[in-house]
Amino acid sequence: xxxxxxxxxxxxxxxxxxxxxxxxxxxxxxxxxxxxxxxxxxxxxxxxxxxxxxxxxxxxxxxxxxxxxxxxxxxxxxxxxxxxxxxxxxxxxxxxxxxxxxxxxxxxxxxxxxxxxxxxxxxxxxxxxxxxxxxxxxxxxxxxxxxxxxxxxxxxxxxxxxxxxxxxxxxxxxxxxxxxxxxxxxxxxxxxxxxxxxxxxxxxxxxxxxxxxxxxxxxxxxxxxxxxxxxxxxxxxxxxxxxxxxxxxxxxxxxxxxxxxxxxxxxxxxxxxxxxxxxxxxxxxxxxxxxxxxxxxxxxxxxxxxxxxxxxxxxxxxxxxxxxxxxxxxxxxxxxxxxxxxxxxxxxxxxxxxxx
Numbered sequence: 001x002x003x004x005x006x007x008x009x010x011x012x013x014x015x016x017x018x019x020x021x022x023x024x025x026x027x028x029x030x031x032x033x034x035x036x037x038x039x040x041x042x043x044x045x046x047x048x049x050x051x052x053x054x055x056x057x058x059x060x061x062x063x064x065x066x067x068x069x070x071x072x073x074x075x076x077x078x079x080x081x082x083x084x085x086x087x088x089x090x091x092x093x094x095x096x097x098x099x100x101x102x103x104x105x106x107x108x109x110x111x112x113x114x115x116x117x118x119x120x121x122x123x124x125x126x127x128x129x130x131x132x133x134x135x136x137x138x139x140x141x142x143x144x145x146x147x148x149x150x151x152x153x154x155x156x157x158x159x160x161x162x163x164x165x166x167x168x169x170x171x172x173x174x175x176x177x178x179x180x181x182x183x184x185x186x187x188x189x190x191x192x193x194x195x196x197x198x199x200x201x202x203x204x205x206x207x208x209x210x211x212x213x214x215x216x217x218x219x220x221x222x223x224x225x226x227x228x229x230x231x232x233x234x235x236x237x238x239x240x241x242x243x244x245x246x247x248x249x250x251x252x253x254x255x256x257x258x259x260x261x262x263x264x265x266x267x268x269x270x271x272x273x274x275x276x277x278x279x280x281x282x283x284x285x286x287x288x289x290x291x292x293x294x295x296x297x298x299x300x301x302x303x304x305x306x307x308x309x310x311x312x313x314x315x316x317x318x319x320x321x322x323x324x325x326x327x328x329x330x331x332x333x334x335x336x337x338x339x340x341x342x343x344x345x346x347x348x349x350x351x352x353x354x355x356x
Contacts, residue, residue: 018042018087020074020118021095025198026138028055030093030241035064037245042087044072044096055198074118077125084125084133091248092126093136094119097168100202101142104164105311115167116174123178123186134185134248137175140168141192141233141259141317153320154190154255161312172255179253187247192233192259192319194240195339197346204266205234205343208273213347215301216277217355222301226308228267228283228290231316235260236334236342246328259319260332270302272337276344 017034021027022043031041041064043056053069056062070087073079074096084092097115098104104111119137126133144152145161160166172188179186199206204225214220235258243258264272267283270292274281280295281302292302324330 014038015090016040016042016087017091017093018044018083018089019093019095020044020072020122021097022069023052023055024095024099025055025196025200025237026194026241026244027093027095028059028061028198029196029237030095030244031056031067032059032061033238033241033245035061035066040066041068042083042089043067043069044074044083045069046073046096047071058198074121075113077121080118080121081125081129084122084129088130089133091134091136092122093138093244093248094122095138097138099164100200101162101164101310103202104162104167108163111163112167112170115164116170119171120174123174123184126184126186127178127182131182131184134253135175135187136244136248137171137186137188138244139172139175139188139190139255140165141190141257141319142314143169143172143190144317145312145314147314147316151261151318151320153257154323161314162310165314176255185248185253187250187253188255189240189244189247190255190257190319191240191243192235192257192317194235194237194258195343196237197343198237199343205269205339208266208270209340209343210347210351212273212277212279212344213351216279216348217351219351219355221299222303223270223292224303224305224308225266225270226305226310227313227315228270228304229265229315230313231263231265231318233259233261233263233317233319234269234336234339235332236339239333243324243328243330246324246330250328254323254327256324256328256330257319257321258324258330258332259321260336261319261321262336263316263318264336269336269340272340273344274301276341277348
C-alpha cells in the first residue's frame with residue numbers, strides 16, 4: 001500500500017512507530033492507539049497465501065493515510081536491517097510471534113526461529129543503525145510456567161513449560177542483554193493473558209465465545225475443551241497496548257508486568273460467556289468425564305477432549321503489576337465479566353450476520 005507523506009505537516013507526524021505482527025490482535029489495537037496519538041505507523045506483516053487484514057479493517061484503520069503496510073520476514077536479518085534503515089522509526093514494537101502454545105510443541109524449530117531470532121535481528125539492527133531507536137519486546141507470562149510463587153512479578157523466577165515459552169524467554173533475556181551491554185532503550189512487557197473480540201479462535205477464550213454464539217444460533221451443539229482447571233489472569237487487549245506505549249515513553253527502559261491481579265479458571269470463563277448469551281451452565285462429573293449442561297434444556301454442551309491437554313501444563317498464572325501501576329500509572333480497567341460480555345456480543349452479532 002503506497003502512502004504519500006508529503007502532504008502532511010511535520011508536526012502532524014511527531015513519531016514513526018514500526019510494529020511487527022500488525023495483523024494480529026495486539027498489533028491492530030496498538031496501531032489504532034498510536035494513530036490516535038498522531039504517529040505514522042509502519043506495519044510489518046508476514047506474507048501468506050491469503051492476506052489477513054480483517055482486524056485493521058474492523059478497527060477502521062486499514063485505509064488510514066498514516067499506516068503503511070510492509071511485507072517482512074523477521075527471520076531474515078538482512079530484511080530486518082533494511083526495513084529499519086529505510087523507515088528510520090523512533091520506536092519499534094516487536095509483537096510478531098508464533099504465539100499458539102499447542103503449535104509450539106508441534107513446530108518447535110519454527111517457533112524458535114520466529115520468537116527468538118526475530119527480536120535478536122531487530123536489536124542488532126538498532127545497535128548498528130541507530131541506538132536512539134526505542135525497542136519494545138513482547139514477553140509473556142507463559143515464561144513463569146511452573147510457578148515459583150503464588151503471584152508473579154518482575155522478580156519471580158522463570159520456569160517455562162513449552163517451546164513457545166522457552167523461545168520467548170530467550171527473546172526476553174537477549175533484550176535485557178542489549179539494554180545492559182549496548183545501552184539500547186529496550187523494554188520488555190511481561191503481559192499476562194489479554195483477550196478481545198479480535199482474538200484468534202486458536203485461543204481458548206475466543207474458542208469459547210465463538211462456540212457460545214454458534215450454539216446460541218443453533219449451528220453448533222457441543223464445545224470441546226481441555227483442562228478446565230487451568231487458571232489465567234485475563235485482561236482486555238485494548239488496555240494492555242497502552243501499557244506497551246507507556247514503557248517506551250519512560251525515562252529509562254525496564255521490564256514490566258501487565259496484569260489484572262485476578263484470575264479465573266477456564267471453567268468459570270465458560271460459565272460467564274454462556275451466561276452473557278442467556279444460557280446457564282451446570283458442571284458435573286470429574287476430570288475427562290466432566291461435562292457442562294444447559295440447565296434449561298438439559299443438553300450437554302461442554303465436553304472434555306483429552307487431545308486438547310498440553311504435554312506440560314501451566315496450571316495457574318496470576319500477575320502482580322504494582323511496578324507498572326506505580327511507575328507508568330498503568331492499570332487494567334476491564335473486568336473479566338466485561339471482557340466476556342464484549343466478546344460474546346461481538347461473536348453473536350458477527351456469526352448471526354454470517355448465517356443470514
